[in-house]
Amino acid sequence: MGAPSSSTSPVNSRRTATTWVIGAAALCGALIYGFHSRQVETVGPDSSRAPAKTGASPFSLATISDASTIGPQLPASLQGTTVPRLPIDDRGSLRKTKRVRDFYDYFLTTQNEISPTALDHLVNAQIAVQLENRPGQREAEQLWGRYRAYLTSLDQIQHAPQAQPSVPLVTNLDLDAIQLALDQRTQLADQHLGEWATVFFGDDEQQQRFDLARLRISTDPRLSDADKTRQLAALDQTLPADQQIALQKLKLQQQHMDSLSQIEKQQLSPQEMQAQIAQTLGPAVAQRVAQTAQADQAWNTTYATYAKQRDRILAEGLLPQDRDAQLAQLRQQSFPQDSDARRAAALDSDVVKN
Template sequence: MQRHLALLATVTLLAAAGFWGLQQIPAPAHGKARQTAGAIPKNDPAHSNPAPLSPLPVTETLDNTSLAGTTVPADLVMDGDGQLIVNSGTRAILEYFLSLSGELPDEQIRQLIRQWAEDNAGPRAASDLLALLDRYNAYRQRFASGDYAASSEADITDKLRQRQQLREGIFGADATALFADENRYDQFSLQRREILASDMSETEKKQAMQTLYASLPEQLAVQYRQQHALRHLQQTEQAIKETGGSSADRFAYHQQTFGDEAALRLQSLAQQRQQWQQRYQDYAAQRDRILAAGLPSKDKQHQLQQLRATLFEETEQRRVAALDRLEEPTRE
C-alpha cells in the first residue's frame, strides 16, 4: 500500500477497497504480465501478435496526468494460452486507470488500459481485461447509488450480503477472486463488530481484539490502520493545531501514518484548498461591491458573470455560482 490515498483527493481521497472505500496505493514498477506454470512466454514467435503502436506511449500519457510519477500497482496474470486470470490485482489495475475519470475522457482511459495490457500481456489478455472493465463499470455505477453502503452499525451484515449478491450477479465465478482482499477485510469488520457488541469484559474484549488483529495479513492490517486514521483525520489535524503544532507537524503525522507520497498529496490538497479559499474571498469582495452598486438587477448579473468568467475556469464558475446561492440569505 504505497499510494492512492490519492484520490483522497482525487483518489480522492482512492474508488475504494475496504468497506469504507480507502483505495490501495500503487506499488512500484509498471506491471509486467506474469504467467502461470506452463505458460508460453509472450515473445514466443508462435504466439507473437504485437498490437499497433499508439501515437503516445502509456507512460508518457500518464506523465501528463495526476498519476505522473506513479506506477501500475499490479501484474496481469495469464494462463498458458494468454487468457487473463482474474485476481484482486486485476481490480487494482482497473482502479488505477479509472482514477483518471473526470481528468481524461472515458474512451481515452479505455484505450490506455487496452494499450498497457497489450504491451504487457498481449491482445487476448487485453481483450479479456476490457470485457472485465465493462462489467466493472456497471458494478461501480450500481454501487455508487449508495444502496449498498451501511448507514448504521445495525445493517452492516445485511449490506455486506447485498454487496456479495451484486458482485456474484455481475462477475459470476470471478467475484471471489476479484474482491478477495475486500472480502477478507469485510469479514474482519464483522468479527470486530461482534467482539465489541458482545457481553465480554473489557479485558476479554481487548484480548479478543488483539487476537483478531494478529490474524490479519500485514497488508490488511496496514489498510485498517490507515482507514481508521483517515476517518479521524480532521479531528487529528485540529488537535495538532490546537496544541500549537505547525504545518510541518501535520505533514510529519501524514508521513508517518500514510507514507511519503500520500503525505505529499495531502499537503498539496491543503495548499489547493487554501488557494481556492483565497481566490473565492477575493472574488467575493468584488462581487459585494457590484451588488452594492446602484445598478439595475440585469446589469449586476451581467457584471457578475463577467467577473466569474475572468477569475475562474468554466467548471469553477458553476461551483462559485452555487456558493453564491448558499450565501444569499446571509447577505440579505
C-alpha cells in the first residue's frame, strides 16, 4: 500500500499514525532484542516456527523424496516449516556449534502436541535421515538423550517446592535466588552435557551473569546514583570490544524508543509524525519506519483475506487432520515466506482449536 495521504479520515489517520509508532517501536525493538538474544548460526531457509498448539496429532513416517531436507512426516504444527540441518565436518562428525541445539529445540516445540515416545522417534528418525550412518549420527542420538535428561532435571528443580518464591519476583527481586538458579542450571548442564554445555549455553550464561551483575549494582540501596553510574560503566568495560559496541547501540536504540514514545503522546498525523521522527532521529530512520508501517499495513490486508478463507475451512466441520492439512496449504499459498506463515499460525492459535 502507498503512503498515507492528507485526505485520510481522522479515525483512519489516527490508526495509521499508531501503525507508524508500532512500526518504529518494532524497528528499534528488533535491534535491542538482537543484543540480548543468542546468536543462531543458520544454514539454508529460515527454520524457526510458531509455538506448538496443544492436542494430539497423528505421527507416521512418510515416503521421502528428498531425504536430506524432508525426512519423516512432521506433526501438524511443523507443517510448512523447514527442518534445521545438523552441522557436520568433512569426516561426517557432528560439529560443536549452537546449530545442534537449534535442531533439537525445533522439535522440542512439539512436546505438548505429541507423546515423548513419538518425539524421540521423530528426532532420531530425522537424525538418521540427515546423517545417514555417518559418524555424527550416533553422537547426535546420544546427545539428544543427554539434552532431554538435562531438561528433565532442570524441570524437576524449577518445580520443586523450595524453588517457588513466596512472593512475586517482580515485587521482591531476590538476586541471590537468581544467582542460585543460574549456578544450578550450569551444574546440571555440565553434568549431563559435558563439553557441549558451553557450546549450547555458554554465551547465554555469560549474558545472564552480566545482566545479574548490572541488577546488583542498579538495585543496591547503599550506592548513590553517581556510584551506580560509575560502577555500571566499569562493568561495561569488562565486556569484549564487540559486545561493548553492541551495548552502545542498545543504549542508543533505547533512547530512540523513548523519543518515539514521546512522539506518540503528541497525537500527530502520519505526515507530522514522519516529519517529527525525521527531525528527532534522522531521515534514514523516518524512511525505515515508513517502510515498516506500510509493510505492516499490507500484511494485515493479506491476513484479513486469508482469515476469511480460514474461517470457511473451519466452518466445514472437517476432521482435525484434514482441517490442519487444508489450513497449512492455505497458509503456504497466502504467505510464501515461512516467517509470514508462522506469524499467521501464531495469530490463529486462539481460533483453530482441536
